[in-house]
Amino acid sequence: MSSISISTAAVIPARPATRSRLRLTARGRGVLLAVAAVPLAIGIAVAAISGGSAIAASDDTAGSFGTADFQTVTVLPGDTLWSIANTVAPTADPxxxxxxxxxxxxxxxxxxxxxQELAIPAQYAD
Known part of the structure; x- marks a missing residue:
């Protein structure tokens, strides 16, 4: 025969899992901010440098070749690019x-x- 024994064992509550929290000191926050700001500063510097050279190049180009005169067309209600192209250059492919x-x-x-004012290319201007 077999026997079954019943015991009353005490239930021990499991400790809650502790998560390690990242704690930053003031110096750590400063370093993290500096590391995040460096790519932003580099991007701004590159944009400023390349934008400045583009402005200088366009000013220099306009001075050596002169300015081009373009006819402008004001967009009216119902106008489309197709209708403007047909009006400006009726013999050309729209x-x-x-x-x-x-x-x-x-x-x-x-x-x-x-x-809106649209500039028309020189070959189609009257």
């Missing part, structure tokens, strides 16, 4: 004219706003 107008005015996606 797709080519639209491409050149977009590049000259740095348009993205062909979105126009009423009252």
């Amino acid at each position: 797709r080519d004219v639209i491409g050149e107008i977009s590049r000259l005015n740095m348009l993205r996606g062909g979105a126009l706003q009423i009252g």
